[in-house]
Amino acid sequence: MKTQKGIFAIVFTMIVALFTTNVNAKPLHDETATFKVYGNCEMCKKRIETALKKNPAIKSADWNVETKMIKVVYDPHVLSVDQIHKIIADAGHDTDKVKANDTVYSKLPGCCKYVRKK
Numbered sequence: 001m002k003t004q005k006g007i008f009a010i011v012f013t014m015i016v017a018l019f020t021t022n023v024n025a026k027p028l029h030d031e032t033a034t035f036k037v038y039g040n041c042e043m044c045k046k047r048i049e050t051a052l053k054k055n056p057a058i059k060s061a062d063w064n065v066e067t068k069m070i071k072v073v074y075d076p077h078v079l080s081v082d083q084i085h086k087i088i089a090d091a092g093h094d095t096d097k098v099k100a101n102d103t104v105y106s107k108l109p110g111c112c113k114y115v116r117k118k
């Protein structure tokens, strides 16, 4: 019985070690994406950032009213850059990759109706 206990302890230790190694091997780094998002004002900033921050895989989102550039910190294991563009477009804002739906765009307040690319 003593030997059995000993073997169990060794196996248990090995399982714990294996599990810990797997967790450590998984890259957990967040990534940062920077790209252009069309918009005009502080209201646009709030709309864009709020839409993004609803997603738990997005750690931070900061849109610059002057440069129209957004900086998004996200978990690349859960979300792709294309999906981030899609979230912004769904909120009514064109990005340099994805265009917002015309209906969603038309519902934006007047001050937020940015000039769209043809």
Ligand SMILES: [Cu+2]
Binding pocket: 039, 040, 041, 042, 043, 044, 045, 111, 112, 113
């Ligand atoms: Cu606006």
